[in-house]
Amino acid sequence: MTKIVAVTNCPAGIAHTYMVAEAIEEKAKSLGYEVHVETQGASGVENKLTSEQIAQADYVILAIGKGLTDHDKERFNQKKVVELPVSEALKHIDTLFDDLEGNSHILSASKVKLGSDQEKVTEGVMSYLMAGVSAALPFVIGGGLLIAIGSLMVQFGMPNTPLGKGTSPSIAWIITNIGNLGFQFMIPIMGAYIAYAISDKPAFAPAFLVTYLANDNQLLGTESGAGFLGAIVIGLSIGYFVKYFKKLKLGKNFQSVLGYMIIPFVTLLVFGLLTYFLIGPAMAWLMSVMLSFLQNIPTSMKIVGGFIVGAMLAFDMGGPINKTAWFFSFSLLSSHVFNWYGIVGVVTLLPPMAAAISTWIKPAIFSKQERAASWSAFLVGMTVATEPAIPYALAAPLPMITANTLAGGITGALTIFLNVERTAPGIGIFDPLLGLESPWYWFYLCVAVGLALNVLFIITFKSYWLKKQAAKEEKTA
Amino acid sequence: MNIFETSHINMNLAGSSQKEIMSSLADLAFDINVINDKSELIKDYLEREEESTTGFGNGVAIPHARSNNIKSATILFGRSSSDIEWDSLDGKPVNTFISLLVPDDQADEHLKLLAKLSRKLVHKDFVEILKTGSEAEVFEAINNIVNN
Structure with a gap:
């Protein structure tokens, strides 16, 4: 079974975060996919994806309206990721799942670590x-x-x-x-x-x-x-x-x-x-x-x-x-x-x-x-x-x-x-x-x-x- | 005060442009005493629209704002008699508005209610009631979500 994890967020964290989360869940379920959606709204992160869910996922959908911190993105290193603005996700929800393979790319967050007391450089x-x-x-x-x-x-x-x-x-x-x-x-x-x-x-x-x-x-x-x-x-x-x-x-x-x-x-x-x-x-x-x-x-x-x-x-x-x-x-x-x-x-x-x-x-x-x-x-x-x-x-x-x-x-x-x-x-x-x-x-x-x-x-x-x-x-x- | 009451509904919002509708919504918010300043709210609405449209298609828009101008978490509902250009995702004009207002330091429980409502907005049967239902039906539909 195809497994999907997703993250949604939006500027105010009030409406679109949840609309898109719901839309992705509904759509995925209608296709018979297993789906987990993490919402990063005004009330904080809900349904936080577990590392197990991420590891098992075939695709990651990032429907993002206010960006994702580098640290946050790192979770999806080497996964097949479809990244798009949250409003686009809402607009194209019916076709979003048609070609996940073609629309995804392998996310590569740098894993190069500096010395023990250094934070790793991740993005940019x-x-x-x-x-x-x-x-x-x-x-x-x-x-x-x-x-x-x-x-x-x-x-x-x-x-x-x-x-x-x-x-x-x-x-x-x-x-x-x-x-x-x-x-x-x-x-x-x-x-x-x-x-x-x-x-x-x-x-x-x-x-x-x-x-x-x-x-x-x-x-x-x-x-x-x-x-x-x-x-x-x-x-x-x-x-x-x-x-x-x-x-x-x-x-x-x-x-x-x-x-x-x-x-x-x-x-x-x-x-x-x-x-x-x-x-x-x-x-x-x-x-x-x-x-x-x-x-x-x-x-x-x-x-x-x-x-x-x-x-x-x-x-x-x-x-x-x-x-x-x-x-x-x-x-x-x-x-x-x-x-x-x-x-x-x-x-x-x-x-x-x-x-x-x-x-x-x-x-x-x-x-x-x-x-x-x-x-x-x-x-x-x-x-x-x-x-x-x-x-x-x-x-x-x-x-x-x-x-x-x-x-x-x-x-x-x-x-x-x-x-x-x-x-x-x-x-x-x-x-x-x-x-x-x-x-x-x-x-x-x-x-x-x-x-x-x-x-x-x-x-x-x-x-x-x-x-x-x-x-x-x-x-x- | 409840997050949603019958007094939060205006089935006949005045205006023929996005800005006029926002202004009518701000009047409504001011009348029910949930904001300090009307023009501030209009500004916040517009700023949010700049980021990306809140017209999510099917003739419905959800102008929303989060600011310390807002006294308590509130849902407003309105319909306009004319179709309003809203730069919607599907390109169509809108006539149904559901506005979410949130203070900056909002407590969690109210945000959860709004999240629940937002999730409902992608369900066609719910949107259908918002678009075509009577005032009583609309009230019941929204109230079922947030006040239970």
Whole structure:
């Protein structure tokens, strides 16, 4: 037998709550369904649904006139939910039950829990970003460790032969490239899961593909992909776009194909073209402006320049701003100027290592998954890549990016002041041992100071930010 | 005072627009001494309509308000001689009105009565009496729900 649970409420809590409750009960009974309706009226909650009733229900109907708190919604996580305004429920009561399957969606309230003394984040932009974080972490952990193994093999003298005509690639090259896939797909998977958290399956494919496009410099013809900030922007835009798209009424014949044909097709076309013709060129323009800005920093203002380059490197970790600063520093190597590249050697170590250290010092401000990923982030971060810091930044963009950028800037200024030089890319923190970065004592001093500042900033800013978020949630609840 | 009495019925509400009907209902409420201020009630009615229409179809509307302008929980009943445009769910004009008035700090038992009445409004036989029954029949139908 089909089992239904429902919740009704309305602005005044006097009339419609009960009219609709009664209407749903009558209709369901006439169809032979088992039904339980919780009314949230002026006299409080009546017939409160038990967790058993909810667990057994095939469908949940939420006929809502004054919203439902996040906490309240969480009860229906992963259930098939039909959500509609209470007046619509009254109007369409005769047809409401015709296609419960087609009109329902799987409700996904985020279950990501922060540390023991933290309330979980349940709704709103933060929960969408957290969905992206949990999807992306395995990519960056797996991929990062493979890259680290590959790089170490090469540094210890194994051949790094790429795939080419007539040559078979070396094992180090193969491992590194499999690892690279993790970094490459981490960004689109973030975009896809952010959108998925907002508006479910129809948003997944277009968000994945469009974020991939935005992050692929070759497809876009730019120097850099849009990075994780691009994934946030695209994931959120497509998520909300599809959310409203889904409300489109196309009549019986087309309604059933709306979710898996029309929405993915139209969304991909629209956002794909927008990304190609707007985001791509905008990024290219931004990068050229920033590059000429960096190139015009007078030599007398070296320390200010060091701050700017350091801040830019730490800002978006692989995105256009980071890439511009990197490109600026790297291109100076050919003119035998090594101190700007020295900043790259120091600052790109900081965000992932600092994030990892912060999870050890203050685990309560990180999710379980973030804490579990910390060792991998630390190891990969100190050897080959900044990418492991991205999920941590995504989980709390404002405080994490601020902390990283500020620490990166100060460390950049210090590094250029002490004239640390780097001649070629190596394996991160071991560069001085390989003779790639010198003098070694100033290098390690800069890394130590940078880490200390970065960890301090992360803990301070994120704790403050979480407190504010919690206060905000309490207010709206 | 009872939540519903014969004096709460006006089978001939004056007015030809939504606002005029609300004004007549406010007159009725004022006459039976359950509100402090007429214009306040009209404002509350209108605000509720803004949220979504209370015309739930079939020619019946349930303008209602919850405010500290209201002294005690009350049900008003009225019919108008002309059909009134009410932006109803089924698009049809209305001529039968059942108005629920609730003070802000209403005790539970009265809210339960109104809830019971509201539930009845989705039953066709009950609505039929409201629409076509005599004054005595209407009184009996509503009274059976709330005063028993």
